[in-house]
Amino acid sequence: MNLKLIVIFLLMLCLGSFALAETNTVNKDSTAVDSIAPPAPVTMFKAFDTPNDHGHSITLNWQLSADDGAGQNSVLQYQIYRWVPYLMDSLTTLRKAMTTVKEEEIKRGHEKVLKKEMRSLKKEYNAVLKELPSAHKAYPNNGYWKEVGKVPAGTKSYKNTGSKEKESQDYLPDLTDFYYRVDAVTKDSTVRASSKVFGPVQCSGQWFNTGRIPVLVAVILFTFLTIYFVEKAKNGAKLYVRPLSGIEAVDDAIGRATEMGRPILYILGLGSVADIATIASFTILSRVAKQVAEYQTELLVPTYDPLVMAVAQEVVKSAYLDAGRPDDYKEDTVHFVTQSQFAYVAAVNGIMLRELPATNIYMGVFFAESLILAETGALAGSIQIAGTDQIAQIPFFIVACDYTLIGEELYAASAYLGREPLLLGSLKAQDYAKALVIILAIIGLIMSNFGWTQFTDLFKVAN
Amino acid sequence: MKREIPVAITFIVGTAYLIAYFIPHEPFNYFENWFNDWFAVIAAFAIWLGVLNLIKISTIKIVRKSPDWPYSVLIIVSFIIIVFFGFYEGYRGLYANPHYSFRDPGTSFDWLYVNVYTPLSATMFALLAFFVASASYRAFRARNFEATLLLLAAFLVMLGRVPVGDILTSWLPHQYQLSQWANWIMHVPNTAGQRAIMIGIALGLVSTSLRIILGLERSYLGND
Numbered sequence: 001m002n003l004k005l006i007v008i009f010l011l012m013l014c015l016g017s018f019a020l021a022e023t024n025t026v027n028k029d030s031t032a033v034d035s036i037a038p039p040a041p042v043t044m045f046k047a048f049d050t051p052n053d054h055g056h057s058i059t060l061n062w063q064l065s066a067d068d069g070a071g072q073n074s075v076l077q078y079q080i081y082r083w084v085p086y087l088m089d090s091l092t093t094l095r096k097a098m099t100t101v102k103e104e105e106i107k108r109g110h111e112k113v114l115k116k117e118m119r120s121l122k123k124e125y126n127a128v129l130k131e132l133p134s135a136h137k138a139y140p141n142n143g144y145w146k147e148v149g150k151v152p153a154g155t156k157s158y159k160n161t162g163s164k165e166k167e168s169q170d171y172l173p174d175l176t177d178f179y180y181r182v183d184a185v186t187k188d189s190t191v192r193a194s195s196k197v198f199g200p201v202q203c204s205g206q207w208f209n210t211g212r213i214p215v216l217v218a219v220i221l222f223t224f225l226t227i228y229f230v231e232k233a234k235n236g237a238k239l240y241v242r243p244l245s246g247i248e249a250v251d252d253a254i255g256r257a258t259e260m261g262r263p264i265l266y267i268l269g270l271g272s273v274a275d276i277a278t279i280a281s282f283t284i285l286s287r288v289a290k291q292v293a294e295y296q297t298e299l300l301v302p303t304y305d306p307l308v309m310a311v312a313q314e315v316v317k318s319a320y321l322d323a324g325r326p327d328d329y330k331e332d333t334v335h336f337v338t339q340s341q342f343a344y345v346a347a348v349n350g351i352m353l354r355e356l357p358a359t360n361i362y363m364g365v366f367f368a369e370s371l372i373l374a375e376t377g378a379l380a381g382s383i384q385i386a387g388t389d390q391i392a393q394i395p396f397f398i399v400a401c402d403y404t405l406i407g408e409e410l411y412a413a414s415a416y417l418g419r420e421p422l423l424l425g426s427l428k429a430q431d432y433a434k435a436l437v438i439i440l441a442i443i444g445l446i447m448s449n450f451g452w453t454q455f456t457d458l459f460k461v462a463n
Numbered sequence: 464m465k466r467e468i469p470v471a472i473t474f475i476v477g478t479a480y481l482i483a484y485f486i487p488h489e490p491f492n493y494f495e496n497w498f499n500d501w502f503a504v505i506a507a508f509a510i511w512l513g514v515l516n517l518i519k520i521s522t523i524k525i526v527r528k529s530p531d532w533p534y535s536v537l538i539i540v541s542f543i544i545i546v547f548f549g550f551y552e553g554y555r556g557l558y559a560n561p562h563y564s565f566r567d568p569g570t571s572f573d574w575l576y577v578n579v580y581t582p583l584s585a586t587m588f589a590l591l592a593f594f595v596a597s598a599s600y601r602a603f604r605a606r607n608f609e610a611t612l613l614l615l616a617a618f619l620v621m622l623g624r625v626p627v628g629d630i631l632t633s634w635l636p637h638q639y640q641l642s643q644w645a646n647w648i649m650h651v652p653n654t655a656g657q658r659a660i661m662i663g664i665a666l667g668l669v670s671t672s673l674r675i676i677l678g679l680e681r682s683y684l685g686n687d
Contacts, residue, residue, distance in 0.1 A: 306513030
């Protein structure tokens with residue numbers, strides 16, 4: 001009985017397997033029914049040297065495949081191919097070899113054998129580089145199609161940008177014949193349609209970026225205005241300069257510190273010496289330090305950047321010298337704290353709460369630390385004057401400080417403080433340029449509202 | 464000569480940068496990289512300048528027993544510890560197989576960074592939340608017309624940015640709900656104000672740069 005049952009069970013199992021196999025066959029057939037027909041290729045495909053660049057870049061444009069967003073609607077993406085000679089693979093091999101030698105040098109030190117090997121590899125590499133243009137001319141022999149990028153369906157252009165560095169793996173040589181094609185690819189990557197091959201096309205750097213003509217015109221105009229007003233000031237013309245309450249308050253703040261017998265804290269911010277805001281801050285520091293030296297008040301300048309510290313030391317030392325009190329200058333007036341943002345904040349807050357400075361001056365580049373510094377200063381009861389070109393931080397300073405130089409006022413302050421005709425001339429030019437910008441903005445606004453965009457298009461700047 | 468040479472260098476470098484902006488062709492497109500490399504080299508040396516200054520000032524404070532001198536002890540001890548572990552791990556990593564950097568996870572330097580430096584920095588950053596509250600309290604006091612306007616705008620933006628704002632005004636058509644008011648304030652008056660400041664900053668930057676390139680502004684050289 002049991003044997004019979006086992007036999008029946010086995011038979012059923014076999015029948016089940018057959019049935020499953022049958023079902024799979026049916027499934028296979030159904031897949032065959034769903035197979036995708038090849039899509040239409042892209043049309044009007046062309047490649048050209050990317051304009052207004054330093055070279056090493058080719059731009060490709062095409063019209064979408066008829067099956068992209070229409071027709072069979074089967075195109076998912078476009079794959080871009082460039083024909084590359086086998087010689088390019090030799091470059092890759094040589095690069096790898098050079099990397100290995102470099103790693104060996106790190107391990108074993110700069111041994112003579114390794115140096116010699118590196119020299120020979122570089123020589124070989126440069127020789128291959130020289131052969132690249134002629135190897136590309138051999139199209140379609142001794143090479144293959146290499147995918148250089150892909151873009152989703154609906155995209156009509158691609159920029160094949162390579163590196164200008166000869167030792168980079170993305171190096172794209174200038175003045176070399178390139179051949180491109182674009183494949184319209186469906187969800188089954190084997191079902192695709194290739195465009196006609198476009199080539200030869202070469203890339204090269206341009207001698208002038210025509211997309212930046214508006215900037216050039218603005219620079220010339222501004223330079224002309226500056227030179228005109230500087231000359232005018234030199235000839236003795238009296239130039240009216242708008243008052244800056246924040247800068248005028250500096251004198252009062254220094255006087256207050258002197259009366260209270262407390263120090264003045266000057267913060268140059270987190271910027272480097274390469275930041276124009278920091279350079280503008282040096283001018284204000286120079287003026288403050290000179291007055292501090294005259295009043296014999298204490299000045300504290302904790303810095304975030306060692307280079308800023310070095311320049312600030314020189315500025316303060318010179319200011320003491322100008323004030324006729326070089327002996328009063330102390331080495332620790334300007335000192336380095338740290339290059340860690342919040343550690344710097346902690347240190348400066350500590351100074352504020354321990355030394356209780358009468359005046360805090362913040363001029364330069366500030367980030368998230370602006371409010372922490374300014375609020376601590378306000379809690380310590382100091383008069384606070386701030387100036388920064390960081391838009392996101394201006395509201396914090398306005399809220400927590402007594403006076404704030406907003407944006408360009410920081411730059412104007414340096415000229416305003418100097419009171420030299422030459423500097424005031426440039427300040428005047430700045431004001432006129434601002435007036436010109438306002439007029440142009442109003443004209444642009446009116447014209448755009450009437451749909452005349454030609455005027456605003458004149459000011460478009462390409463990257 | 465002490466002034467003329469730096470002014471000449473500034474003029475040459477500034478003009479080169481300006482030209483490179485308009486001419487993308489070689490070798491002009493390499494200028495930025497070259498100058499940045501030189502700047503990085505100078506900055507690397509300057510770090511030692513900063514470190515020496517920090518140690519010098521702190522040591523003087525300790526020797527003279529100036530007020531709060533124990534903080535200076537803390538600075539020097541912390542400096543020595545982090546430098547020691549940095550060099551120690553760097554040396555070990557160089558000769559280990561495979562190589563590792565002193566900053567890699569699992570090193571004692573990384574342990575100090577993760578367990579000491581990061582929490583301390585985060586603590587300082589967290590203070591911002593309290594300071595925003597105290598600053599807002601002072602800023603939003605309706606002392607005059609402008610402050611009242613600021614208070615009103617802030618009230619609408621804050622309420623419009625949270626779901627309850629729309630719930631409170633759900634009886635109004637969509638375009639009059641609080642979130643739309645908040646968006647309008649942020650996109651129209653706020654953006655207009657910010658752009659005005661940005662244009663001013665750009666002009667100020669150009670003006671100051673021109674003064675520096677032409678040598679009219681020399682205060683950064685140490686003379687007024």
